[in-house]
Amino acid sequence: MRRGCNGFLSNEILKLMPSIMLKDFMFGCGSRPGDRDLLDQIVAVMSLGRGSLSITSQGYRSINSSFSYCLPSLYGNARFLLFGAQPEESGLVQFTPMLHNPTAPSYYFVDLIGLRVGRKMLPIPASVFKDVGTILDSGTVVTYLPEAAYHALRSEFDAWVRRYAVSVSDFANLETCYVALLFGDGVTLELPLTGILYYIGSSKYCLAFAATKESG
Structure with missing residues (x-):
């Protein structure tokens, strides 16, 4: 906004x-x-x-x-x-380079190339992330993904939740539900629980990702 x-x-x-x-x-x-x-x-x-x-x-x-x-x-x-x-x-620190996008020069971009849920690499076409890089913004509450990437993530995440029939309070011990971001230089960032689920009150959580039609 x-x-x-x-x-x-x-x-x-x-x-x-x-x-x-x-x-x-x-x-x-x-x-x-x-x-x-x-x-x-x-x-x-x-x-x-x-x-x-x-x-x-x-x-x-x-x-x-x-x-x-x-x-x-x-x-x-x-x-x-x-x-x-x-x-x-x-040994505990990983580095991935920042990219420059001339169409949005005031933003930081990273080369996100894929997503993984647990040990499964999501079937996202390489073309989804190839355009302009992904904006890195600490001020945005949820992570916005291109529609193809978001739907693949939501589908796989829902499958794991149904398979194990767990409540939200059990997610901390469910390693297979962890989401990882993969970057072009081989770096992998495994997100903590607070980066995957967003607490909305009354013991309700939402997946902290949303779809966007915009590139980046």
Whole structure:
């Protein structure tokens, strides 16, 4: 969903870390009367995207064009945000390159090529993911997939649920229901339970994926 904002732009000195200071940092002050309830619950919105006004773009020289962060889960409070830190090689860490899409230059893209449920590779045509890459967006609640990929995922997931006749509370121990994302460079990301199911209240969960007709 696209949203606009009325307001004005200003600039100031921004200190990110003791050793990182951005002079003439440009930021916006805005308000949307229709979103009053939302604005009352937040202090600010920080952009880490590739747009020209994001923190990462304005300070790319100071932070060596790199940053890393860990967002807290619904059930924990572990979190951090680092600017300029270089990644350390570790056997527990996997890397996949970010792609650039000239039609949407402010977004981060990754080369998603397939999905797996348990040990089964889903029968998704290679052409489904070949167009422009997949947008990586931490602000979207659910994962949107092309229709062909979504229907294959939903069908296989439903088959496992019916086969084992389990309740949602049993999913944590059902390894075969785990969903994995496969990337073009051979990296595989196995999603945790919170990345597969979305809690909607009253002991009800939904598959945290939806179909979209848009590419990416």
